[in-house]
Each structure stands twice: as C-alpha cells, then as structure tokens.
Amino acid sequence: MFYIMNILQKKMNLFRLILGLIVLGTFSCVEEDLGSFKPKDPNMVFGEADTVYVSKDAADYKVMLTSNLPWRIKADAEWVTVNTKQGLEPDSVSFSIAKNPTTSVRIARLTAWITQEYENVIIIKQEAGDPLPDVSTDFYVKVDGSPTNDGLSWETATTLDNALALAETKDQIHIAAGTYKPTVIATGGNEATPGDLTFEIKKNITLTGGYPANATTGATADPALHVTTLSGNMSGQFAYHVITVTAPVEEGLKIKFENINITGGKSAASGTANLSINGLNYPRLNGGAGVIARAVVEFVNCRIHENKADYHTPGFYIFSGAQVTFTNCSLDKNTGTSASGANGGAIWNDGSTVYFINSAISFNGNSGVGGGIYAYNASVPSKTYMFNTTLDNNYAAHKAGYYGRENSVGLMVNCTVYGNNSTHATNSGAGICLYANATTTRFDIISSTITGNVSVGTADPSGGIRVNDANCTLNIYNSIVSGNLGGGNVGDIYAPASVNYNKTYSVISGLVYDGSGSEVSGQAFDPATMLGVFANNGGVGYTCLLTGSANPAETLGMTSAQLSTLGLNFEPVIPDNVTTFDQLGKTREGKTSIGACVK
Known part of the structure; x- marks a missing residue:
C-alpha cells in the first residue's frame, strides 16, 4: 500500500513540474510578443486609375481596393449605390449606377477609409444622358x-x-x-x-x-x-x-x-x-x-x-450656385x-444668383443681420438683382433691408426701399449695408427711391445706406436717398472718408447732383414735401410718388436714352423694358424724373 502511494506521489510531483514549466514558458512568450508587437501602417489604394468612367445607363461595376487593414466605403451621390460596404484587406468593391436622366456629365466620389485620418477616394464620372423627348405628362392634385x-x-x-x-x-x-x-x-x-x-x-x-x-x-x-x-x-x-x-x-x-x-x-x-x-x-x-x-x-x-x-432664415436659403427668380411675388x-445672432429673413443668398422682378419683400426679420435679404458667401459671389421691387419694413439688429457682405454683387433698378428698421447702437445700415473687408463688394442703384428707413441706434447715422470700408463700390444713378434717420438725426448715407461713392443725376439728403456728381446750384430737395406717403399706387409693392411744386426730382434726372445706354454697360445687360420704364410700368420717355416713380 505504501509502495503504491509513493508511486502516486512521485507522479503528482512530476505533473506539477511539467505544468509549471508550461505556464512559465507561456508567460515568457507573451512578454516577448508584447515587447515586439508593432501595428501595421495603413496602406490602401484603388486599382491603377483615380477615375472610373461609366455609361449613361444603369449598370453594376467593380473596382479593386488593395488594403492591408479592414476598411469601409461610402458614396456621396444618391445615384450611386455601394453594394460592398466593408471588407478585410484586398477585395473588389461592387457598386451600382442609376441611369443619367440629365444631359450633363455627372460626378460622384467613392471614399474608402480605415480610420478618420486615413482614407482614399476614387472619382466616378458618368457620361451625359440622352436629350429627353419633347413630351410631358400632366398630373392633377x-x-x-x-x-x-x-x-x-x-x-x-x-x-x-x-x-x-x-x-x-x-x-x-x-x-x-x-x-x-x-x-x-x-x-x-x-x-x-x-x-x-x-x-x-x-x-x-x-x-x-x-x-x-x-x-x-x-x-x-x-x-x-x-x-x-x-x-x-x-x-x-x-x-x-x-x-x-x-x-x-x-x-x-x-x-x-x-x-x-x-x-x-x-x-x-x-x-x-x-x-x-x-x-x-x-x-x-x-x-x-x-x-x-x-x-x-x-x-x-x-x-x-x-x-x-x-x-x-425663416424664408428661403439659396446656395451652391442656384439660380432663382421671383416674379410678381410677395415675401x-x-x-x-x-433671441440673438440669427441671420437672414426673407432670403439668404449664399453663393447663388437671385432675381426679384415686380415683387415685394416686406415685414421680414431676424435677430442678427439681413432681415430682408442677406447676401453672403466667403468664397464666391452672391448676386442679387432687384427690378421694380419694394423692400420695406424689414427689421434686424443691424443691416435690416439688404446686407451685401464679402464678394456680393447687388443691383436695384426702379425700386423702393422704405421703413426698414435696425436697432443696433452702431454699424447699423437700416436700408442697405455693404461690407467687403479684404474682398470686394459692389452695389448699383438706378432710378430708385430710398426713404423712411431708420437706424434706432443712438450713435449711428446710417438709416439709408451704410458703406463699411474702402473695398466697397457704391454707384447711385438717377435715384433719391433722402428722408432716412440715423440716431435721431438725418442719416441718409454713411461712408468712411476713404470711400468715394459715385452719385450721378441723384438726390442725396437735401442736395441735387448732376451728371458729373457735382451739386446743382440753387436746387434743394425736401423729402417731407416732395415725396408722397408710402402707399399702394399700383403694382405689387407700395411706393412713394413725387409731390410738391418746384420739385427738382421731376426734371433734373436722366433721360430715357441715357438710362438705356447705362443698362448696356452692365453684365448681364439690363433690358430696356426695365431701364426705360418706372416701378409702376409708366414710360420714362420724354421725362427726366429721379427716383422709382415718374411724375
């Protein structure tokens, strides 16, 4: 019995020795592996070309993706469907293309990534579709x-x-x-x-x-x-x-x-x-x-x-090069x-082209800037054209009516700007405000009337127009800028001394200017007696008619022929049916009235 127990004890000791050696060896290996481990550097590339050219028709395609680590992939266009959305190391990526319904080449991107810091992109370029047959279907709702x-x-x-x-x-x-x-x-x-x-x-x-x-x-x-x-x-x-x-x-x-x-x-x-x-x-x-x-x-x-x-912007946000026209519309x-800092009221034009024709932009507002129209994109022009349009009673902390910031281009012809209100203590610009900073900003005013706009701020004289800096270009032709208030005083135009804006055949405050921009001797303008009340005189928006006797704005403006020639100098050209008529559709032929409405 003792002999048997002795044998069992020896076998048990031998087992313990072997187990100990195994454990020791295991931990030794782990320490060696951890010490020598080095993660792979990401390495990923799409095939041999950086662009895949695909047919105008719906079809399935594959591209090879070589990678040394797991990856995922996505497309940035609705017309591309990724079928292989992830993979392990080298694999082919399957994707489907919808038929191109347009007559233009269109481009999408497939982006594969391993981490946020490491990704690769391949371009998909689809050929233009066939022109659509000249047929249409009518639906009824x-x-x-x-x-x-x-x-x-x-x-x-x-x-x-x-x-x-x-x-x-x-x-x-x-x-x-x-x-x-x-x-x-x-x-x-x-x-x-x-x-x-x-x-x-x-x-x-x-x-x-x-x-x-x-x-x-x-x-x-x-x-x-x-x-x-x-x-x-x-x-x-x-x-x-x-x-x-x-x-x-x-x-x-x-x-x-x-x-x-x-x-x-x-x-x-x-x-x-x-x-x-x-x-x-x-x-x-x-x-x-x-x-x-x-x-x-x-x-x-x-x-x-x-x-x-x-x-x-409670109204429309227009961006990415869109072209939008409002005709006979009210915004x-x-x-x-x-409560504060929110921009845009009726429109935010962000790098696009927007036309207003025979329209009214009224009683819109926000707590920041641009209560009527806000035109701003940091990189590309935001172009706003207003013909026969009224911009009235819009409000903002500042820059209440139209605010053209960096790179903006603005033009108004036969327009009335009235009753826009800003409350900021300084830098206001209730009717129109221009700001260029290190870029350029331009605004042209032709045959328009800017009156009754108010900057409530106690230290701001820019109720009518504010020009912020020398990189802004302001041209005023055949227009009235008078009867605006800033800080409780006359506040028709504010511009730094470095800004030399152009005023041709126009009324600014109480003065009248000729074709060379010089004051006309012996002529004075009184907005209280020479401009009528803001009222419905016909058309989509309200207007202010010329009134009173011996009103210089009735006779010292540009001729119809001069206005027609002026319109030819713009790009795009301003049509004669805009320049040679007034805001109410009356001809300017045989008349030399200044402002939006002839008498």
Whole structure:
C-alpha cells in the first residue's frame, strides 16, 4: 500500500513540474510578443486609375481596393449605390449606377477609409444622358385626392406627394385650391423626425396652383379666387423646410412654381445636423420656407409668408450656385424666433444668383443681420438683382433691408426701399449695408427711391445706406436717398472718408447732383414735401410718388436714352423694358424724373 502511494506521489510531483514549466514558458512568450508587437501602417489604394468612367445607363461595376487593414466605403451621390460596404484587406468593391436622366456629365466620389485620418477616394464620372423627348405628362392634385389614383385627370386626382413621386422631367402638376402638408421624409432624413417632412422637388417640373377645389376637366387657374397653399405646419409640429429642391441642373430646363403660397415652415435650432443629399449639405437650421441648391427655379405669382426659424432664415436659403427668380411675388412676415445672432429673413443668398422682378419683400426679420435679404458667401459671389421691387419694413439688429457682405454683387433698378428698421447702437445700415473687408463688394442703384428707413441706434447715422470700408463700390444713378434717420438725426448715407461713392443725376439728403456728381446750384430737395406717403399706387409693392411744386426730382434726372445706354454697360445687360420704364410700368420717355416713380 505504501509502495503504491509513493508511486502516486512521485507522479503528482512530476505533473506539477511539467505544468509549471508550461505556464512559465507561456508567460515568457507573451512578454516577448508584447515587447515586439508593432501595428501595421495603413496602406490602401484603388486599382491603377483615380477615375472610373461609366455609361449613361444603369449598370453594376467593380473596382479593386488593395488594403492591408479592414476598411469601409461610402458614396456621396444618391445615384450611386455601394453594394460592398466593408471588407478585410484586398477585395473588389461592387457598386451600382442609376441611369443619367440629365444631359450633363455627372460626378460622384467613392471614399474608402480605415480610420478618420486615413482614407482614399476614387472619382466616378458618368457620361451625359440622352436629350429627353419633347413630351410631358400632366398630373392633377386635390386635397382629397387618392394616393392610389394615377392623377392623370381631375376626376382621378391624386395627392401632391404621389404626383411628385410619379413626375418626370418636364412634367406638370396642377394643384387645386386647398392646403397641402408633406407626408414624405426628405432624402437622407430621419423617419422619427417630423421636421424632415418636406415637399422634395427632385425633377425639373412645373407646379401650378389656383384651380378650383372641385376642379373638373377644362378648369382654369384663377389664384385670386382659389388659393393653393403648401404648409409646413402639421398640427403644431413644423417642417424644417416646406420645400426642398434637390433637382439637377439640366440645360434649358427649370423648376417653376406658379400661383402657390408657401407658409408654416420652421427651420431648426442652432446645432441641428445637416442632411447630406447628392453630395451637398442641406442645413436643417436654415430656410423655413425652403432650401434650394444648384437648380434653376422660378416663382411666379407666389406668396412666401409667415414662415419661421429657430435660427437662420425663416424664408428661403439659396446656395451652391442656384439660380432663382421671383416674379410678381410677395415675401412677407417671415420671422426668426432666436433671441440673438440669427441671420437672414426673407432670403439668404449664399453663393447663388437671385432675381426679384415686380415683387415685394416686406415685414421680414431676424435677430442678427439681413432681415430682408442677406447676401453672403466667403468664397464666391452672391448676386442679387432687384427690378421694380419694394423692400420695406424689414427689421434686424443691424443691416435690416439688404446686407451685401464679402464678394456680393447687388443691383436695384426702379425700386423702393422704405421703413426698414435696425436697432443696433452702431454699424447699423437700416436700408442697405455693404461690407467687403479684404474682398470686394459692389452695389448699383438706378432710378430708385430710398426713404423712411431708420437706424434706432443712438450713435449711428446710417438709416439709408451704410458703406463699411474702402473695398466697397457704391454707384447711385438717377435715384433719391433722402428722408432716412440715423440716431435721431438725418442719416441718409454713411461712408468712411476713404470711400468715394459715385452719385450721378441723384438726390442725396437735401442736395441735387448732376451728371458729373457735382451739386446743382440753387436746387434743394425736401423729402417731407416732395415725396408722397408710402402707399399702394399700383403694382405689387407700395411706393412713394413725387409731390410738391418746384420739385427738382421731376426734371433734373436722366433721360430715357441715357438710362438705356447705362443698362448696356452692365453684365448681364439690363433690358430696356426695365431701364426705360418706372416701378409702376409708366414710360420714362420724354421725362427726366429721379427716383422709382415718374411724375
């Protein structure tokens, strides 16, 4: 028995020795591996070329991605779908391309990354699509339309969201009277966020309102009787943008809104994230009425009113080179709700081109700058052209009517600027303000009347026009700048001594200037007796008529021929049907009146 126990004890000791050696060896190996471990440096590259050229038609493609570490991949355009979204070391990346519906080459990017600091990009360039046949489809929409109807007649009217989904480029959507609210989330939006509901315009189409609510075949639009409204107010919850324009630029094509009211949107508060659509960042915090990027858009006989913003621009935010025209439109009562520092009221023109023709921009405001129109992009020009338009009663802390910042280009012809109000103690500029800093800013005023604007600030004389610095160019032709207040005193134009602005055949405060910019001896202008009250004298916006006897503004201005020649010197050329008529459509032929309205 003792012998057996002795053998077992020896075997147990041997087992313990072997186990100890194994453990010791294991820890020795771990220490050696940890001491010599070095992470791999990322190394990743797409194939041999940096650009993939793809067909205009829908198709699937693959590219080789060589990598020594795990990677992920994404596309920046809606028309590219990535099928292989991640991989381990070398692998082929599969992606699908949608058919190009435009007649332009379009570009997207595939971005592969290992870490935030290490990524690689390959360009996808798709050839231009075929020109579209010269045909279009008409869709018909009613408030009580059915989403299952084809929308091809008033009798089978559908919903607006369904019509937008069905419509192709060049199609027309006819919308009966009533109020329409979005039910579809914007591309890339959050289904759980009501603010992302919007009427997204993805194609170059025409939307026409003003038809009877119970329209039948043959009905015609009469917007004075039948009001069509797109609203972002959804029972106390608000769309960040009533409309969102994401359509591509196509040669000779545009989006057109006619006889439509846009109201009830409310852009988001500061800090809210952007939406990424077609490679662009659409800000949720800008543009309660809508956001427009790249596209060519026209608004005709539309009213954009009573939209709000928890931060920037309760009206329209227009960016990324868009071209937008408002004709016979009213942009009014679009107001910001932020306590301070929020910019843009009716419009923020961010690196785009915007026209206002026979329109009114009235009673809009925000807590920062640019209560009427804010034109600003740090890198590219923001161009704003106003013809026969009234800019009135807009408000902001400062720069209340039109504010043109760095790189901006502005032009007004036959316009009235009245009653704009700013409250900042200094640097105000209630009617018009220009600021260039180290860039350039230009504003030309032709045959316009700027009066009744007020800078409330006690130390600011710039109720009418403020020119901030010597890099600003201001040219005034055949115009009246008089009757504005700044700090309780006459405040028509403020400019530093370094600024020598041009004034030709114009009235500035109580003085009259000739074609060389010299004072006309023996002539004086009194705005209290020589300008009528701001009133509805015809046209879309209110105006101030010339009044009184011996009024120099009636006779000492430019001739119709001089104004026509002046218009030829601009790029683009100002048409004769603008320069040779006044704001109310009266001819300037045979007259030499100064200001927006002839007598």
